[in-house]
Amino acid sequence: MPCGEARSQAVCGEGTGTLAVASKSANQLGLDVQRTGTAVVVRVRGSAGMGEAGYLKDQLEYLAESDVRVIVLDLADLSFISSAGLGALLSARARIGSLGGQIRLVHPQPFVRQILEVTHLNQLFVIFPNLDDALGA
Amino acid sequence: MIPSRLGAAQGAENKLLEEVARHAYSEASAFAVKLAVEEALNNAIKHGNRFDSSKTIDLTFRVNSAEIAVTITDQGSGFDPEVVPDPTAEENLVKPTGRGIMLMRAYMDEVHFNDRGNQVRMVKRNT
Numbered sequence: 729m730p731c732g733e734a735r736s737q738a739v740c741g742e743g744t745g746t747l748a749v750a751s752k753s754a755n756q757l758g759l760d761v762q763r764t765g766t767a768v769v770v771r772v773r774g775s776a777g778m779g780e781a782g783y784l785k786d787q788l789e790y791l792a793e794s795d796v797r798v799i800v801l802d803l804a805d806l807s808f809i810s811s812a813g814l815g816a817l818l819s820a821r822a823r824i825g826s827l828g829g830q831i832r833l834v835h836p837q838p839f840v841r842q843i844l845e846v847t848h849l850n851q852l853f854v855i856f857p858n859l860d861d862a863l864g865a
Numbered sequence: 866m867i868p869s870r871l872g873a874a875q876g877a878e879n880k881l882l883e884e885v886a887r888h889a890y891s892e893a894s895a896f897a898v899k900l901a902v903e904e905a906l907n908n909a910i911k912h913g914n915r916f917d918s919s920k921t922i923d924l925t926f927r928v929n930s931a932e933i934a935v936t937i938t939d940q941g942s943g944f945d946p947e948v949v950p951d952p953t954a955e956e957n958l959v960k961p962t963g964r965g966i967m968l969m970r971a972y973m974d975e976v977h978f979n980d981r982g983n984q985v986r987m988v989k990r991n992t
């Protein structure tokens with residue numbers, strides 16, 4: 729029975745303020761940020777597992793502290809999220825919430841939506857039907 | 866053997882998922898296995914081995930047309946999985962951690978811990 733090998737291929741960003749990351753594979757995390765007034769749309773690409781969660785947390789918390797009232801996470805290209813990735817979202821939610829802001833979600837893929845439902849986190853994160861609604865609410 | 870670093874498990878996960886794909890499991894089953902293994906490895910690294918670089922994690926798997934069986938063992942002192950709080954309880958929803966075991970049980974057909982609590986065996990059947 730083969731054993732797994734120990735090779736780290738996940739990308740863990742350092743989260744020092746750089747907001748745009750080019751993702752090279754489906755197992756890495758990419759964040760494309762576009763600012764609209766006091767709202768920010770973050771297109772989350774790839775995978776938010778334990779190797780990427782720290783970077784995701786750092787980037788979202790940096791945004792939360794950048795005079796932003798609303799962070800909209802466009803999850804259309806997020807193929808995977810684990811509890812670590814969810815923890816990053818929760819930490820960012822708490823941070824922006826303490827400053828009077830919100831995190832909103834749009835376009836979760838079916839498996840990601842299912843995880844949000846199984847964990848009951850769809851009670852904490854509002855999922856909007858489209859980007860316009862998320863920005864206009 | 867996997868070192869106790871969060872990014873080190875990707876190679877092992879990928880090998881397992883390649884085998885799952887080779888046996889033509891559904892996308893849902895593949896996702897379930899990926900998630901459960903990730904959660905178990907995360908627990909082994911963080912809670913089992915406490916990021917101790919001198920400790921490793923063993924991941925073994927068997928994939929055939931009937932089922933996927935994965936066993937993950939850390940070198941920690943173990944724990945009692947029955948005392949982990951319910952992460953879906955209202956008072957626990959906002960907490961950033963504590964969902965791993967619940968997700969493993971939700972997505973796999975069988976989840977068994979050894980008596981010591983440093984090993985978990987999970988099974989996903991092909992349906």
